[in-house]
Amino acid sequence: MATNGASTNGAKKHKYNPTFTQTVINATGPKATPRVRQLTASLIQHLHDFARENDLTVDEWMLGVELMNEAGRMSDDRRNEGQLVCDVLGLESLVDEITFKLASDAADEPTATAILGPFYRHDAPKLPMGACIVDEKTNKEGDRTWMHGTITDFTTGKPIEGVEVDVWHTAPNGLYEQQDPDQPDMNLRGTLTTGKDGKYDFYCLRPVPYPIPYDGPAGKILKALDRHPYRPAHIHFLLKHHGYKPIVTQIFDRNSKYIEDDAVFAVKDSLLVDFKPFQGDPKADFELPYDFKMASFEDAKKHGVAGATQPSTA
Amino acid sequence: MATNGASTNGAKKHKYNPTFTQTVINATGPKATPRVRQLTASLIQHLHDFARENDLTVDEWMLGVELMNEAGRMSDDRRNEGQLVCDVLGLESLVDEITFKLASDAADEPTATAILGPFYRHDAPKLPMGACIVDEKTNKEGDRTWMHGTITDFTTGKPIEGVEVDVWHTAPNGLYEQQDPDQPDMNLRGTLTTGKDGKYDFYCLRPVPYPIPYDGPAGKILKALDRHPYRPAHIHFLLKHHGYKPIVTQIFDRNSKYIEDDAVFAVKDSLLVDFKPFQGDPKADFELPYDFKMASFEDAKKHGVAGATQPSTA
Numbered sequence: 001m002a003t004n005g006a007s008t009n010g011a012k013k014h015k016y017n018p019t020f021t022q023t024v025i026n027a028t029g030p031k032a033t034p035r036v037r038q039l040t041a042s043l044i045q046h047l048h049d050f051a052r053e054n055d056l057t058v059d060e061w062m063l064g065v066e067l068m069n070e071a072g073r074m075s076d077d078r079r080n081e082g083q084l085v086c087d088v089l090g091l092e093s094l095v096d097e098i099t100f101k102l103a104s105d106a107a108d109e110p111t112a113t114a115i116l117g118p119f120y121r122h123d124a125p126k127l128p129m130g131a132c133i134v135d136e137k138t139n140k141e142g143d144r145t146w147m148h149g150t151i152t153d154f155t156t157g158k159p160i161e162g163v164e165v166d167v168w169h170t171a172p173n174g175l176y177e178q179q180d181p182d183q184p185d186m187n188l189r190g191t192l193t194t195g196k197d198g199k200y201d202f203y204c205l206r207p208v209p210y211p212i213p214y215d216g217p218a219g220k221i222l223k224a225l226d227r228h229p230y231r232p233a234h235i236h237f238l239l240k241h242h243g244y245k246p247i248v249t250q251i252f253d254r255n256s257k258y259i260e261d262d263a264v265f266a267v268k269d270s271l272l273v274d275f276k277p278f279q280g281d282p283k284a285d286f287e288l289p290y291d292f293k294m295a296s297f298e299d300a301k302k303h304g305v306a307g308a309t310q311p312s313t314a
Numbered sequence: 315m316a317t318n319g320a321s322t323n324g325a326k327k328h329k330y331n332p333t334f335t336q337t338v339i340n341a342t343g344p345k346a347t348p349r350v351r352q353l354t355a356s357l358i359q360h361l362h363d364f365a366r367e368n369d370l371t372v373d374e375w376m377l378g379v380e381l382m383n384e385a386g387r388m389s390d391d392r393r394n395e396g397q398l399v400c401d402v403l404g405l406e407s408l409v410d411e412i413t414f415k416l417a418s419d420a421a422d423e424p425t426a427t428a429i430l431g432p433f434y435r436h437d438a439p440k441l442p443m444g445a446c447i448v449d450e451k452t453n454k455e456g457d458r459t460w461m462h463g464t465i466t467d468f469t470t471g472k473p474i475e476g477v478e479v480d481v482w483h484t485a486p487n488g489l490y491e492q493q494d495p496d497q498p499d500m501n502l503r504g505t506l507t508t509g510k511d512g513k514y515d516f517y518c519l520r521p522v523p524y525p526i527p528y529d530g531p532a533g534k535i536l537k538a539l540d541r542h543p544y545r546p547a548h549i550h551f552l553l554k555h556h557g558y559k560p561i562v563t564q565i566f567d568r569n570s571k572y573i574e575d576d577a578v579f580a581v582k583d584s585l586l587v588d589f590k591p592f593q594g595d596p597k598a599d600f601e602l603p604y605d606f607k608m609a610s611f612e613d614a615k616k617h618g619v620a621g622a623t624q625p626s627t628a
Contacts, residue, residue, distance in 0.1 A: 016408070016411055016412060017411060020404065020407070020408060020411070020579070021404070021408075023404075023579065024403065024579055027539070027541055027575065027579075028539045028540065028541065029539060029540025029541055030540060031540035032538060032539050033538075036538045036539065037539075038368060039368055039370070039374065040403075040538075040539060042364055042367060042368050043364055043403070044403050046360040046361070046363060046364045047360070047403060048404065048405070048408055049360060050356055050360045051405065051408050051409055051412060052408070052412065054352060054353055054356050055412055056409050056412060057409060057412065057413045058406075058409050058410060058413040058414075058430075058562075059413075060353065060409075061400070061406070061409040062397075065394065065396040065397050065400060066396075068382050068385070068396045069385065069386040069389040069394065069396040070386065071382070071383065071386055072382060072383040072384065072385055072386015072387045072388075072389070072396070073386045073387055073389070074386075075383040075386070075387070080379070080383065081383070082382045082383040083376075083379050086375070086379060089338065089354075089357070089358050089361060090334065090335070090337075090338035090358065090362065091361055091362070091375065092372075092375070093334070094330070094334060094335075094362055094365050094366070095365055095370050095372050095374075095375040096372060097330055097331060098330060098365060098366065098369055098371065099371045099372040099373075100372075116372075224346060224347075224350045224354075225343060225350065225351075225354055226343025226344060226345035226346045227341055227342065227343055248372075261341065265334070265337065265338055265341075
């Protein structure tokens with residue numbers, strides 16, 4: 001039983017009932033898995049410490065509950081507001097770092113990762129190599145860009161055949177297609193598969209900075225923290241191959257505003273790219289060369305990568 | 315910019331990027347209130363520490379996001395699943411202790427508090443003193459109980475006139491009326507107002523232990539933790555008076571099962587009560603005398619009660 005700290009008579013080391021948190025942790029039964037036991041014990045300890053250290057009141061806690069409930073109610077297969085709340089608190093970037101970290105002494109390293117973000121959609125259209133992911137009828141604006149590169153094995157340096165390259169980015173108005181009734185379904189999304197040479201190429205637009213949706217709990221948090229909601233211009237990638245650790249990443253336009261203060265803290269040095277003025281191709285004004293290096297599952301395990309398995313999003 | 319820890323060359327004290335958390339905390343702008351700044355900085359620090367200490371993977375984090383989103387989607391004006399998730403982790407009981415704590419050296423103390431729980435409803439019917447909150451047509455079972463007592467000022471000992479006594483408990487089937495289509499609206503709920511003598515009395519049922527709803531995220535957590543979902547038999551109270559600190563509490567049947575292992579950790583010694591066999595009243599088989607002591611706002615402040623204001627639920 002959780003005894004009322006105020007009514008016990010013994011010497012008190014703590015302002016609040018000093019046995020309460022252990023009581024809650026100890027309630028876990030014998031059949032809980034070791035990992036569940038570890039994670040919940042740690043979560044309970046941190047949540048309780050957070051409450052005690054800040055003398056968290058019922059009203060403040062209830063504000064948090066209502067924010068989280070509101071986030072859940074806004075979430076569906078097109079929007080994940082709970083994820084967005086985590087993103088503005090840096091949590092997705094952190095678990096991304098944790099999950100895909102390679103031992104820092106690796107001689108070489110595969111492409112760095114960045115958060116998936118809440119706008120990924122399964123089943124983007126499969127396109128032939130060299131295709132254009134821009135719906136030309138609706139997207140009159142934007143700098144047309146030819147992106148291309150090679151996907152290699154980060155240990156052997158050899159090109160990888162059969163990599164599924166899933167790409168998505170926002171329209172010039174700063175909206176992903178599922179946020180924007182004026183864009184056709186799956187606009188600015190596509191999946192391409194590499195051939196024997198490991199090369200990929202496609203036409204897209206040079207992305208622009210945009211605000212994350214701030215009409216929900218994530219926006220309320222940003223407002224309360226006096227923070228802007230903008231992300232620097234970037235293109236999302238999810239690379240999959242049965243023999244390789246999937247790569248979830250974003251590449252960022254080095255010259256974009258907000259590179260230094262991304263609202264969701266996803267920018268990494270190695271993911272900065274340069275859009276180069278491009279001539280001689282009537283379909284593109286800019287060229288964007290970018291190579292990816294993938295770690296095989298075997299190598300990933302060898303180098304101590306946590307979670308070297310297919311992600312739940314794959 | 316959040317630099318990629320793996321690509322920096324300096325000496326590393328930490329396994330993960332050692333500046334990341336401070337980068338996120340420092341993003342807070344100058345217009346955030348001191349309290350918001352404090353709470354979010356502390357929450358970010360604890361969430362990030364939790365993730366790092368446990369090498370939390372993207373998949374594990376996403377399971378948590380989906381649980382919270384699911385809780386939000388299940389929540390409406392009749393059910394608060396986000397609150398229930400906090401309850402099974404002991405968080406509501408802890409913030410209850412924090413919020414309503416009196417300095418432990420107070421000579422006397424007002425009635426101890428306990429969590430509001432997710433089944434409180436606003437606007438329970440106002441009833442005359444001595445009323446019965448049981449719908450006699452539907453509730454054929456259950457031990458009929460006459461509950462009565464006096465509400466006094468904990469400093470002066472004088473009875474308090476005009477206290478609104480809001481009471482609610484479950485039916486013999488273990489369900490609150492809003493969970494049960496077979497019970498009439500507002501069954502087993504009522505609000506009574508004390509007269510000059512500070513006395514209250516009403517007829518109810520002797521409550522029974524019951525499981526909290528385990529068809530949602532809270533139930534998933536309990537299952538993963540190999541814990542039962544049961545609460546010991548209890549009656550809820552919310553006491554309000556314009557001059558006094560509101561009391562949110564529950565009283566527990568001392569002989570009930572689960573007194574020692576309440577699924578939401580709300581039991582306190584001083585809230586244990588005895589149902590006494592009662593003769594001579596055709597309307598009741600048990601008697602339950604219980605007195606409440608309320609702290610005036612002035613006394614509450616004097617004794618260092620945090621949050622000595624009307625709760626958001628009032």
